[in-house]
Amino acid sequence: MNRLCAFYDLIRRSRSAHFWAWCGVIIALQIGAPARAEVRQLGIDIPVYWYADASDTLTLNAFLSLPEEALKTAPLIPSFGYSTEAYWLRTSLPAALFAGEQRWLQLGPSFVDRLTVFYRPYGSDSPWRQKEFGDHASARDNDLDYRESVLILPPPPTAAGYEMVFRLQSSSTLILLATLSSPQEFVRSATLDT
Structure with missing residues (x-):
């Protein structure tokens, strides 16, 4: 719960451009992650x-x-x-x-x-x-x-x-x-x- 609150606090305090840059990094990491092997x-x-x-x-x-x-x-x-x-x-x-x-x-x-x-x-x-x-x-x-x-x-x-x-x-x-x-x-x- 503390991590979630810290995340929202970061969003609230950060500037909009800074926030969107971090969102872009997180999305890029998700896309770049190796795909799960097919079943x-x-x-x-x-x-x-x-x-x-x-x-x-x-x-x-x-x-x-x-x-x-x-x-x-x-x-x-x-x-x-x-x-x-x-x-x-x-x-x-x-x-x-x-x-x-x-x-x-x-x-x-x-x-x-x-x-x-x-x-x-x-x-x-x-x-x-x-x-x-x-x-x-x-x-x-x-x-x-x-x-x-x-x-x-x-x-x-x-x-x-x-x-x-x-x-x-x-x-x-x-x-x-x-x-x-x-x-x-x-x-x-x-x-x-x-």
Whole structure:
């Protein structure tokens, strides 16, 4: 409160030109401040393609070999209501989203039974990295000690970025909330949430 009163006292006592000069300095500092890293939401900002596996027998390779026509586009956040089917989702994260830095992929919601994430550099023949999340996962492969699941992705080795596949299965509502952000933006957002 004292700082606010001191600010108003400064305005009252200072000459008009002096006051406007200080306002200009403050505005210039705000404009010149580095912009916050963008937050990208899968399904809204990044296209996601999905397939419902009614038989629950599909493997990663079988999903990847499906024709493009068999996949549907998620127009918004991928949400499928209550279903006993397993859902496979595919997306790519171009290197431009990383700006040469690591990105944190927050995955949720926390009540999903099983969420398996496969990823590798886009178009490479390298083996898929696999992470398990969810209430019924045998091991929680969280890269961060946080209440939500977080996957830390290093900057991609090529400009093509990463290709990612998600396998989602749950006895409750099926939804994939996946947010890609810089570590700084993640911490800022997590601080506001608590």
